[in-house]
Amino acid sequence: MTFSELGVPFRWCSRTWTMTKITRMAKPCRGQFAIASGCRLLSVKPVDPPLTSERYKVSRLPFSQVTAQDLNCFQQLVPGRVVTEEDDLRSHNIDWLRTVRGHSKVLLRPQNTNEVSEILRYCNERNLAVTPQGGNTSLVGGSIPVFDEILISTALMDQVISFDDISGALVCQAGCVLEALDKYLERRGYTMPLDLGAKGSCHIGGNLATNAGGLKLLRYGSLRGTVLGLEAVLPDGTILNCLNSLRKDNTGYDLKQLFIGSEGTLGLITAVSILCPRKPGAVNVALLGCESFTRVLQVFTLCRDRLGEILSACEFMDAASMKVVQTHLKLNNPIPATAFYVLIETSGSSAHHDEEKLNEFLAQALDTGLVTAGTVATDQTKILSLWALRERITEALAHDGYVFKYDLSMPVNKLYTLVEETRARLGKSAKTIVGYGHLGDGNLHLNVTAESHTDSLLAALEPFVYEWTAQHRGSISAEHGLGFKKRDHIHYSKSTEAVHLMQKIKRMLDPKGIMNPYKTIPSSD
Ligand code: FAD
Ligand code: 2HG
Ligand code: ZN
Numbered sequence: 001m002t003f004s005e006l007g008v009p010f011r012w013c014s015r016t017w018t019m020t021k022i023t024r025m026a027k028p029c030r031g032q033f034a035i036a037s038g039c040r041l042l043s044v045k046p047v048d049p050p051l052t053s054e055r056y057k058v059s060r061l062p063f064s065q066v067t068a069q070d071l072n073c074f075q076q077l078v079p080g081r082v083v084t085e086e087d088d089l090r091s092h093n094i095d096w097l098r099t100v101r102g103h104s105k106v107l108l109r110p111q112n113t114n115e116v117s118e119i120l121r122y123c124n125e126r127n128l129a130v131t132p133q134g135g136n137t138s139l140v141g142g143s144i145p146v147f148d149e150i151l152i153s154t155a156l157m158d159q160v161i162s163f164d165d166i167s168g169a170l171v172c173q174a175g176c177v178l179e180a181l182d183k184y185l186e187r188r189g190y191t192m193p194l195d196l197g198a199k200g201s202c203h204i205g206g207n208l209a210t211n212a213g214g215l216k217l218l219r220y221g222s223l224r225g226t227v228l229g230l231e232a233v234l235p236d237g238t239i240l241n242c243l244n245s246l247r248k249d250n251t252g253y254d255l256k257q258l259f260i261g262s263e264g265t266l267g268l269i270t271a272v273s274i275l276c277p278r279k280p281g282a283v284n285v286a287l288l289g290c291e292s293f294t295r296v297l298q299v300f301t302l303c304r305d306r307l308g309e310i311l312s313a314c315e316f317m318d319a320a321s322m323k324v325v326q327t328h329l330k331l332n333n334p335i336p337a338t339a340f341y342v343l344i345e346t347s348g349s350s351a352h353h354d355e356e357k358l359n360e361f362l363a364q365a366l367d368t369g370l371v372t373a374g375t376v377a378t379d380q381t382k383i384l385s386l387w388a389l390r391e392r393i394t395e396a397l398a399h400d401g402y403v404f405k406y407d408l409s410m411p412v413n414k415l416y417t418l419v420e421e422t423r424a425r426l427g428k429s430a431k432t433i434v435g436y437g438h439l440g441d442g443n444l445h446l447n448v449t450a451e452s453h454t455d456s457l458l459a460a461l462e463p464f465v466y467e468w469t470a471q472h473r474g475s476i477s478a479e480h481g482l483g484f485k486k487r488d489h490i491h492y493s494k495s496t497e498a499v500h501l502m503q504k505i506k507r508m509l510d511p512k513g514i515m516n517p518y519k520t521i522p523s524s525d
Contacts, residue, residue: 049094051101053146063128066105070122071084077115078108078119081108084107089105093144095138096198099453102147102148104150107153112173116233120234121237122237123514129150129513130150131152132209132269133152134175135203136201138480140480141485142209142263142520154174154175157174159176160172160173160184168190169276177204178195178202186279190276194213194216208261209269210263211261213478213479214479216313218440219311219347223274228244228274229256230256233267233268233270235510235512242255263520264515264519265510265521266505268515280347280349282348282350283345284355284376286344286376287342287343288344290340290372293339296340296416297412297413302368303365310347313344317341317435319337319338320435321434324396324397324434325388325392327396329388331385332385336372338372338373341390343390362376393434401432401449403447404447404448404457406445408477409442409443410444410474411442411474414474415435416435418469429460430450432449434446463492474493475493476493487519487520487522503522
């Protein structure tokens with residue numbers, strides 16, 4: 001079916017033209033869930049997940065336990081910012097997905113780097129394990145203590161330090177919320193070079209610690225390129241100042257890269273310097289329907305060819321993903337139901353030029369039968385509504401049941417084969433199986449839900465998914481990190497020698513292993 005066959009020709013509707021019938025779109029909700037992170041609109045008090053130490057085979061390492069004397073010392077280091085009430089600690093001890101639970105007895109809320117340094121120096125001397133926590137949106141159980149590790153929150157480290165409106169270099173504390181930074185920059189004509197569904201809650205320090213990818217990686221590249229510098233506190237309290245704002249600096253090893261993606265296992269990131277692009281003057285978003293994944297790939301090739309430098313995002317989702325956002329979040333799909341959807345965003349400086357290019361691309365996609373239906377938005381409200389369909393799948397899945405989550409990168413032509421094979425393998429034992437992700441980055445989010453966690457479903461999924469991914473030379477964690485849940489699977493993506501070197505680096509920087517133990521790097525024993 002083509003757009004014209006739907007009976008409604010392309011037409012202008014203020015700055016929005018719609019190629020299918022014009023449908024009223026749902027109110028935008030981008031970021032809404034995230035600000036209310038941890039409370040996913042559940043009307044009844046949710047049941048806590050079992051303790052991590054009960055569900056998973058893991059033994060507590062011989063760290064010290066927090067004593068009354070330790071609490072007194074913490075009160076002196078961060079007066080009035082030592083949280084010990086069980087109720088106040090509850091949400092910090094459970095992950096966003098509600099799949100892991102620790103039993104930390106204390107959370108510290110430093111306001112500056114010196115306080116972090118004093119805390120870590122003290123914990124290291126006392127052999128007390130710690131878990132850094134930003135917005136607690138980790139999807140791999142990285143931000144939650146496995147046992148009673150001390151939580152160090154960056155929530156009060158939320159100040160912008162400087163912004164250079166000529167170079168676009170932003171320097172800020174690690175606890176700034178991503179969305180707040182974007183708003184700060186928007187007023188100055190700039191934008192953050194990363195964007196994710198958790199932007200209303202996640203902290204920039206957490207983003208660096210996980211090397212978060214997100215929805216704009218295609219345009220702005222990874223944090224490994226946009227981060228200019230950072231400051232981190234090492235486990236012994238040493239403050240490592242690599243906070244420069246230079247585009248170019250080839251003096252010795254690039255130490256900041258060690259901390260990007262280290263998931264709180266090497267030190268606590270306290271400040272960040274990041275290069276921000278100008279806010280694009282013209283943005284268009286198209287949601288297109290495709291009958292098969294082969295067509296999705298062809299659309300991707302065509303849009304890269306025809307849209308070139310103005311292409312800023314290329315995402316895909318399958319029919320099952322669309323169904324969960326419709327069912328659980330009541331979002332409206334503005335185009336006729338189909339097997340796959342591609343969301344394309346263009347960002348540029350000239351609305352006229354971009355629309356012309358987009359029109360040419362869409363005309364070709366239609367004429368060649370690559371897409372069956374579509375809608376295009378240029379005004380902010382509709383842009384947000386279209387993005388919500390893609391961005392809120394994670395949230396919708398959390399309403400669907402217990403979620404087994406896989407974040408894989410692999411050659412783009414193989415992305416959906418794994419979803420099909422997983423469906424065939426699991427049959428009716430799963431409730432919902434969805435495949436969606438960052439098409440432009442070769443990143444598949446395979447999610448499987450069930451009424452509850454079962455060992456049999458887990459055994460059907462793992463190691464199957466990891467072996468499949470390794471066979472296709474993919475990565476078992478494209479952007480979420482390894483955290484607690486995936487650390488023992490690192491060998492599917494990294495050689496023995498590489499893991500050994502990581503273990504040596506860990507021992508060198510953190511000889512007592514107090515920084516976020518049981519996460520990311522398998523222990524060397
Ligand atoms: P937390 O969850 O608090 O911590 C994550 C890890 O970093 C933990 O290991 C923690 O110990 C460590 N850490 C936190 N702060 C520091 C610090 N200052 N110094 C050292 N270590 C630290 N991820 C993507 O890559 N792309 C996406 O598109 C994406 N979308 C998401 C959508 C939703 C709805 C949700 C819930 C999550 C999403 N994520 C995504 C995962 C998550 O949001 C990101 O990993 C995010 O970057 C984590 O930031 P945070 O502040 O919440 O960190
Ligand atoms: C996204 O791209 C996030 O929406 C989350 O990375 C993916 O929940 C997921 O699997
Ligand atoms: Zn993602």
